[in-house]
Amino acid sequence: MLRYVGNRLLLMIPTLFGVAVLVFFMLRIVPGDVVEVKLRADGGSVSQATIEMERKRLGLDKPLVRQFGDWMVGLATLDFGISMWTERPVIEEIAIRLELSLQVAIMATVIAVLIALPLGTMAALFRDTWIDYVVRIVTIGGLSIPSFWFGMLIMLSLLAFFNWLPPITFTPLYVDPVANLTQLIWPAMAVGYRYCAVVARMIRSSLLEVLNEDYIRTARAKGVFERVVIARHALRNALLPAVTVIGLEFTFLIGGLVVTEQVFNLNGIGMLLVQSVSRNDFTMIQGMVMLIAAFYVLVNLLVDVLYAVFDPRIRYTR
Amino acid sequence: MAKRLTALALMGAALAFAAGGAQAQTPKPGGNLVFAISAETPHYDCHGSETYATLHFSSPFYSTLLRFNLDKFPEVEGDLAKSWTVAPDFMTYTFKLHEGVKFHDGTPLTSADIKATYERMRNPPQGVVSPRKATFGDIDTIETPDPTTVVFKMKAVNASMLEHFASPWNCIYAAKDLAADPNSPKTKVNGTGPFVLVEHVKGSHVAGKRNESYFKKGLPYLDGYKGVFTLQAAAMLNALQGGQVLAEFRGISPAERDRLKQAMGDKIRIEESSWTLNLLVAFNVEKKPFDDVRVRKALLMAIDRWGGSQGLSRISTLRAVGGVLRPGSPLATPEAELVKLPGFSKDIAAARAEAKKLLAEAGVPDLKFTLHNRNLAMPYTPAGIFLVDQWRQIGVTVEHKQSDTAPYLATLNSGNYEVAIDFSNLFMDDSTLALAKYLSHKRSPQNLSRANDPELDKLYDDHVRERDVEKRKALVRAFEKRVFEQAYQQPILWWHRIVPSHKVVMGWKMSPSHNLGQDLAEVWLNQ
Numbered sequence: 001m002l003r004y005v006g007n008r009l010l011l012m013i014p015t016l017f018g019v020a021v022l023v024f025f026m027l028r029i030v031p032g033d034v035v036e037v038k039l040r041a042d043g044g045s046v047s048q049a050t051i052e053m054e055r056k057r058l059g060l061d062k063p064l065v066r067q068f069g070d071w072m073v074g075l076a077t078l079d080f081g082i083s084m085w086t087e088r089p090v091i092e093e094i095a096i097r098l099e100l101s102l103q104v105a106i107m108a109t110v111i112a113v114l115i116a117l118p119l120g121t122m123a124a125l126f127r128d129t130w131i132d133y134v135v136r137i138v139t140i141g142g143l144s145i146p147s148f149w150f151g152m153l154i155m156l157s158l159l160a161f162f163n164w165l166p167p168i169t170f171t172p173l174y175v176d177p178v179a180n181l182t183q184l185i186w187p188a189m190a191v192g193y194r195y196c197a198v199v200a201r202m203i204r205s206s207l208l209e210v211l212n213e214d215y216i217r218t219a220r221a222k223g224v225f226e227r228v229v230i231a232r233h234a235l236r237n238a239l240l241p242a243v244t245v246i247g248l249e250f251t252f253l254i255g256g257l258v259v260t261e262q263v264f265n266l267n268g269i270g271m272l273l274v275q276s277v278s279r280n281d282f283t284m285i286q287g288m289v290m291l292i293a294a295f296y297v298l299v300n301l302l303v304d305v306l307y308a309v310f311d312p313r314i315r316y317t318r
Numbered sequence: 319m320a321k322r323l324t325a326l327a328l329m330g331a332a333l334a335f336a337a338g339g340a341q342a343q344t345p346k347p348g349g350n351l352v353f354a355i356s357a358e359t360p361h362y363d364c365h366g367s368e369t370y371a372t373l374h375f376s377s378p379f380y381s382t383l384l385r386f387n388l389d390k391f392p393e394v395e396g397d398l399a400k401s402w403t404v405a406p407d408f409m410t411y412t413f414k415l416h417e418g419v420k421f422h423d424g425t426p427l428t429s430a431d432i433k434a435t436y437e438r439m440r441n442p443p444q445g446v447v448s449p450r451k452a453t454f455g456d457i458d459t460i461e462t463p464d465p466t467t468v469v470f471k472m473k474a475v476n477a478s479m480l481e482h483f484a485s486p487w488n489c490i491y492a493a494k495d496l497a498a499d500p501n502s503p504k505t506k507v508n509g510t511g512p513f514v515l516v517e518h519v520k521g522s523h524v525a526g527k528r529n530e531s532y533f534k535k536g537l538p539y540l541d542g543y544k545g546v547f548t549l550q551a552a553a554m555l556n557a558l559q560g561g562q563v564l565a566e567f568r569g570i571s572p573a574e575r576d577r578l579k580q581a582m583g584d585k586i587r588i589e590e591s592s593w594t595l596n597l598l599v600a601f602n603v604e605k606k607p608f609d610d611v612r613v614r615k616a617l618l619m620a621i622d623r624w625g626g627s628q629g630l631s632r633i634s635t636l637r638a639v640g641g642v643l644r645p646g647s648p649l650a651t652p653e654a655e656l657v658k659l660p661g662f663s664k665d666i667a668a669a670r671a672e673a674k675k676l677l678a679e680a681g682v683p684d685l686k687f688t689l690h691n692r693n694l695a696m697p698y699t700p701a702g703i704f705l706v707d708q709w710r711q712i713g714v715t716v717e718h719k720q721s722d723t724a725p726y727l728a729t730l731n732s733g734n735y736e737v738a739i740d741f742s743n744l745f746m747d748d749s750t751l752a753l754a755k756y757l758s759h760k761r762s763p764q765n766l767s768r769a770n771d772p773e774l775d776k777l778y779d780d781h782v783r784e785r786d787v788e789k790r791k792a793l794v795r796a797f798e799k800r801v802f803e804q805a806y807q808q809p810i811l812w813w814h815r816i817v818p819s820h821k822v823v824m825g826w827k828m829s830p831s832h833n834l835g836q837d838l839a840e841v842w843l844n845q
Binding site: 034042050085086155159167170262265271272275279280 | 370448504522544549554556557560562722723727731742
């Protein structure tokens with residue numbers, strides 16, 4: 001197992017290098033750069049000489065290959081560079097927002113799993129009964145309603161019914177847990193609903209498939225209690241595809257909550273990514289894409305390792 | 319007798335009411351203001367910035383030499399300057415500074431700080447960005463005969479110099495900070511303003527607390543403030559409605575205003591003003607057929623600005639019809655004269671008939687082109703759609719191409735466009751700033767028509783050096799007439815500023831520029 005994990009970690013290097021090449025050169029295809037946005041976007045009458053001077057200062061006048069080389073050298077030493085917009089370290093800018101994004105992702109995952117597990121299981125066990133129909137309506141609703149729209153509904157409802165809104169600025173959990181949870185529970189619910197729907201649907205379908213397997217029939221024939229059949233034999237196997245979905249959804253939440261973050265005015269990674277794209281802040285975008293890509297690869301590895309935990313037949317020996 | 323008593327009683331009641339009203343308006347010290355800032359500054363340096371986001375962030379921390387008196391805009395008044403004199407020949411400006419002014423780190427302010435600040439703007443050291451370098455190009459020397467006197471000697475007359483000294487971008491920095499690192503104001507705040515920086519949480523908010531040693535006694539009224547970055551309009555409106563923020567000082571759209579009014583009734587105060595911003599349409603004279611003045615003129619004449627103003631003002635921040643200067647400002651062209659210029663006729667049917675004739679004469683009766691526009695919903699998109707429809711009515715087919723800010727600016731910079739919607743952002747009604755956009759392209763790269771017109775340049779230079787207001791006005795008129803007759807570019811409509819605040823927010827002053835009046839020194843909370 002350790003060897004397998006080691007191999008997978010080594011495979012991250014070419015994967016991330018590929019991502020680096022793509023993101024670096026694709027960004028440069030789009031015309032325009034951060035200097036013009038910074039100095040001319042608000043109608044400023046900045047001279048061309050000033051623009052060129054700023055470009056030179058930020059290293060944008062160097063040949064692309066050299067810029068790429070400099071960036072690669074930095075990455076190798078875990079130096080993500082300086083944001084061209086704020087001129088502060090990229091890693092510092094990301095770190096400020098990562099805590100919030102991670103917390104929302106974790107809270108949404110907890111909410112989603114806690115609700116999806118019983119919902120999906122009940123829907124499968126009581127297939128084609130009213131319970132299944134109710135679960136289907138709830139989950140299809142979750143899949144159909146965009147998270148940001150649900151978020152807007154939550155905000156407007158809080159405003160209309162209670163004339164109250166959650167805090168507008170972030171307080172870390174360790175500083176004031178109440179203020180923190182009061183702010184983040186709502187976006188976690190908004191994205192958790194869709195997340196829960198995806199997982200519940202997956203659990204339902206894979207549980208239905210597993211319940212028709214021979215080993216389930218064998219367990220029942222041996223007289224094993226139905227509760228044990230479901231919990232130990234069926235559900236454990238049915239969770240494999242659900243774990244994959246949970247992993248993918250979790251990584252998506254780290255950088256993909258752009259609109260939801262805007263609705264709740266959250267200072268998260270998604271907002272930073274979109275702002276950086278609109279400003280053509282190359283170094284920031286590159287740093288964030290690399291971070292998100294690394295996150296995807298690591299979470300996928302974790303999911304693969306969890307497979308072996310849930311299903312003893314899976315062994316990563318080679 | 320009874321009538322007289324009743325009258326006396328009524329008078330007494332009226333006086334008591336007036337006294338009560340006056341008492342209610344007496345500023346109450348204390349409290350913390352939370353307001354929304356709809357953009358976040360990339361750095362703290364006023365000198366190196368062009369965005370209001372920097373001013374809404376930095377203004378409370380800094381002072382300027384002069385500033386605009388918003389009660390009598392565009393008059394100027396002293397800020398750090400206690401008094402000043404201008405030599406009769408306009409070649410020497412002498413400022414006496416307030417005594418006992420201290421920077422937030424305790425360093426006393428002297429005339430050397432003023433000199434260092436202005437030297438940084440007019441002769442920026444290597445690596446320092448100074449967009450206003452040209453503005454101070456007419457300054458010859460800056461002298462500091464004593465710690466509270468600073469003298470600016472000019473190379474040439476600049477009739478707008480006093481207004482430039484009042485620019486909100488000219489934050490005064492400490493000479494010692496600039497000597498240690500000329501770029502320190504980008505990341506470090508050390509001003510003489512009414513508030514001291516407490517924290518800036520990136521992407522979230524900026525907080526300030528009262529500067530206890532502020533040189534204007536009794537100010538500021540607030541204990542502190544928090545400016546929350548609300549980058550999405552819906553989030554900002556929710557926060558305003560929910561009372562999480564008490565104001566947004568840049569401006570909102572008419573639809574947003576209506577939503578707040580409907581939801582909040584008399585709890586919200588809405589202040590409105592014309593705005594020192596406009597959208598322009600520019601024709602690239604380097605591209606055919608826009609090198610033909612008849613084509614350009616025809617396209618301007620087809621635009622019904624007066625009708626468009628009525629429709630667009632309901633759905634966007636666009637409203638006032640005006641020439642190169644903000645309608646209603648001291649040097650602006652009155653409506654009676656404006657309607658005689660191409661593109662401003664109120665008889666739109668006749669104007670369009672004339673436009674069609676001009677296009678036919680130019681050999682392009684079925685003209686087709688691409689209108690390059692910025693991908694911002696307010697107000698670029700409605701302005702673009704409006705123009706496309708106006709030109710359709712004279713048989714012109716237009717493709718409306720909107721791009722994100724970076725590629726939009728890159729396209730404008732490269733000259734690879736036929737017709738573009740441009741943006742003019744002024745912080746005051748000064749003609750030297752407003753007219754600069756229309757100068758020859760080789761002198762003024764922000765002239766998107768890319769036209770070079772020596773006649774315009776001469777009129778501009780003459781007006782900058784002209785000290786007589788009436789003669790200056792005449793030169794502005796001649797300049798404007800030339801620009802519109804040649805139809806290089808023309809304002810589509812001027813913006814309208816709408817600022818919402820909770821009624822507990824007092825002392826903030828509305829002005830035609832969102833870049834002014836943001837030091838919050840006189841703001842107080844009536845609660």
